[in-house]
Amino acid sequence: MCSSSWKTMAVALLLIELWFTIESSLAHPDKIVKLPGQPPRLSFQQFSGYVTVDYKKHKALFYYFVEAETDPASKPLVLWLNGGPGCSSLGVGAFSENGPFRPNGEFLVKNDYSWNREANMLYLETPIGVGFSYSTNTSSYEAVDDEITARDNLVFLQNWYNKFPNYRHRDLYITGESYAGHYIPQLAKLMVEFNKKQNLFNLKGIALGNPVLEFATDFNSRAEYFWSHGLISDSTYNMFTSVCNYSRYVSEYYRDSVSPSCSKVMSQVSRETSKFVDKYDVTLDVCISSVLSQSMAINPQQVSERVDVCVEDKIVNYLNRKDVQKALHARLVGVRLWTVCSNILDYQLLNLEMPTISIVGSLIKSGIPVLVYR
Ligand SMILES: *[C@@H]1O[C@H](CO)[C@@H](O)[C@H](O)[C@H]1NC(C)=O
Numbered sequence: 232m233c234s235s236s237w238k239t240m241a242v243a244l245l246l247i248e249l250w251f252t253i254e255s256s257l258a259h260p261d262k263i264v265k266l267p268g269q270p271p272r273l274s275f276q277q278f279s280g281y282v283t284v285d286y287k288k289h290k291a292l293f294y295y296f297v298e299a300e301t302d303p304a305s306k307p308l309v310l311w312l313n314g315g316p317g318c319s320s321l322g323v324g325a326f327s328e329n330g331p332f333r334p335n336g337e338f339l340v341k342n343d344y345s346w347n348r349e350a351n352m353l354y355l356e357t358p359i360g361v362g363f364s365y366s367t368n369t370s371s372y373e374a375v376d377d378e379i380t381a382r383d384n385l386v387f388l389q390n391w392y393n394k395f396p397n398y399r400h401r402d403l404y405i406t407g408e409s410y411a412g413h414y415i416p417q418l419a420k421l422m423v424e425f426n427k428k429q430n431l432f433n434l435k436g437i438a439l440g441n442p443v444l445e446f447a448t449d450f451n452s453r454a455e456y457f458w459s460h461g462l463i464s465d466s467t468y469n470m471f472t473s474v475c476n477y478s479r480y481v482s483e484y485y486r487d488s489v490s491p492s493c494s495k496v497m498s499q500v501s502r503e504t505s506k507f508v509d510k511y512d513v514t515l516d517v518c519i520s521s522v523l524s525q526s527m528a529i530n531p532q533q534v535s536e537r538v539d540v541c542v543e544d545k546i547v548n549y550l551n552r553k554d555v556q557k558a559l560h561a562r563l564v565g566v567r568l569w570t571v572c573s574n575i576l577d578y579q580l581l582n583l584e585m586p587t588i589s590i591v592g593s594l595i596k597s598g599i600p601v602l603v604y605r
């Protein structure tokens with residue numbers, strides 16, 4: 232080869248190198264290159280990281296965003312929120328319910344029913360103190376309430392749009408479950424108000440799974456549910472509906488003043504339901520790690536459950552791995568471990584008693600469809 236073609240080749244190599252440098256610096260800073268143990272060759276992109284919602288108080292919320300499996304540009308944006316208050320949408324929603332993967336030992340197993348088959352899914356750990364979300368000033372964890380949470384969630388989405396401008400006017404749905412029956416209607420209400428000044432949120436609908444909308448109604452379904460599933464006796468059911476119902480118990484509990492009659496009823500109810508029944512699905516086993524691994528050792532073929540009842544343990548292990556946190560661009564600030572539900576957040580739990588059903592009504596009146604599923 233003559234010297235001029237060497238030169239051409241050297242220049243070409245230089246250009247290629249330069250291209251890769253530009254390309255990688257152009258890649259979104261929150262893009263997840265690869266989650267440890269994930270299946271090879273994914274058809275969709277994943278992103279995660281922080282969005283600051285309050286610079287003065289150093290409050291940052293952590294999100295995990297998975298684009299739709301096919302043609303994300305034509306699919307809506309869906310924000311998912313778990314409840315608690317204080318539980319993680321990353322751990323519960325994304326990694327055990329409707330996200331693309333479930334942790335299993337070292338690996339992430341594909342979820343065939345992932346909602347990112349149909350939508351671009353955004354999972355938000357909110358409020359601060361939940362999961363990887365934090366404030367560097369720990370006094371911000373005190374007296375967090377529905378109002379603060381709704382405002383922070385609104386600011387989160389506004390600022391998230393700056394990171395992902397392509398999604399700014401995308402059809403938006405907000406979904407979630409349980410205490411998100413408080414978060415979602417209140418966030419949607421702020422969006423509707425915000426849109427009157429500046430049209431930003433293209434909110435197309437909200438869907439609420441098993442939500443808390445009206446405290447007394449929702450909590451008192453418990454007695455009927457336990458009784459009709461054979462978990463409590465007729466006489467206990469009678470006490471649980473006349474002597475002390477569940478909403479009264481919860482109300483007393485959060486005021487630190489459980490009456491002797493409620494205390495008596497509740498201990499009878501817990502004795503009969505026991506810790507060996509999953510209250511969310513009475514047909515499932517419960518996860519008792521040592522018992523399960525013992526029975527697995529004795530009789531492996533018997534433990535072939537459709538639902539992995541120990542998924543929560545696996546999520547806690549997975550999300551506490553340093554390599555996983557690095558891949559997610561996540562940090563633990565002020566806590567030693569990632570937990571499913573926060574133990575540093577001091578939420579105003581009496582907010583539970585404020586009904587949000589009327590907000591749902593006004594959202595429907597303003598033209599936003601609402602789906603409530605149980
Ligand atoms: C933390 O927040 C509290 C309440 O807002 C404030 O009084 C305090 O000065 C803050 N501390 C720091 C170190 O910023």
Ligand SMILES: *[C@@H]1O[C@H](CO)[C@@H](O)[C@H](O)[C@H]1NC(C)=O
Nearest residue numbers: 447451472475476477478479
């Ligand atoms: C539950 O108890 C409260 C307080 O005693 C009472 O006001 C309410 O009507 C009860 N609800 C039901 C469904 O029994």
